[in-house]
Amino acid sequence: MLAVRDTRDREAFACLFDHYAPRLKGFAIRGGASAAEAEDIVQDVMIKVWHRAHQFDPEQAQVSGWIYRIARNQQIDRFRKERRPEPEMLLAEEDTAPDAGQVVALEQEAAGLREALSRLKPDQREMVERAYLGELSHSEIQAETGLPLGTIKSRIRLALDKLRHELKDMRPS
Amino acid sequence: MTEIAHHIPDEILVAYAAGTLPQAHAVVVAAHISLCAECRAALAAHEAVGGALLEVEKEEAVSEDLRNRLFDMLDAPAPVEPAPPRRNGIYPGPVAALLGPDGQAPWKSLGFGVKQAILRDTSEDSLRLLYIPAGRAMPEHGHNGLEMTLVLQGSFSDEEGRFGRGDVEIGHDALEHTPVADPGPDCICLAATDARLRFKSLVPRLLQPFFRI
């Protein structure tokens, strides 16, 4: 990703594409897109990744989390015809060399997260996936939010509890 | 500036990250995050979870055609993206973006010095600014669905505690409360609802649709 950002390296971008495009397509289909719509979404997301590469900051986020945000925004745009409101941007700090310690810490956290996710039981895993990757198509939103959000909230809370539990178990005490 | 004491609960942050919140509530979340470093960091953590799940998402083969098309597009100039929202006085960027071109809220009187400005009203959700003079009570009401209230100026107190600038009160189905604006600057807050509030006094139920409350 940094090669894409700093030297506009097309080969590095090709690697990124080959890794993420099939996953993004799977994600979009789960979000309620048809196969053809999903390809459009993949295209829109990857072109944004290319153009917005300068905004990527490895001290702040993992590549996958950053792409997740772009992908979800793209799906919302498509299904709701409305942009998701975004917080104000933080004023960029006068950038010095990236803090290697910070980047490594983020990578370790991400590894821990993957490990915790892999240790969830299938039904817990399913809950977590539904909370973070759940469908966005119109009927689903209505069905879920129309029920006074209570269903969504309790499902997500339960999923988070399981995930936290796994993360805590892994932490050396 | 005083510390923010009442934050966005995790399950609502996840729903925001996942895009499953109604638009009105998403504005409240984005506005709070604009004021709160703690919730900004928490949101990033949830996006990391989303990213970790994306890494292991079921793969669907993409067509060669898409790949070629995309690489042909890389040399085209980047499309102009809308500028990120800017803060306007007490209004955080995501709220300022909903005000008129003059940057003013479309206030309408509800009587007794209480005013409201409707920023969004759909069949699913609504978003409004409320102006409550110091010492005055918000009309007593119960809730349907999820109500989120973010204080932008002044403060109010109710059975749940005291809420100042940046604080968010989450109203649940069972909560019946009577917020009163504290002495000091008049209270201005941003309120998102996903069903019409049931006001018990001040405005008879029959008139609610008329006032669009």
Ligand SMILES: [Zn+2]
């Ligand atoms: Zn907060």
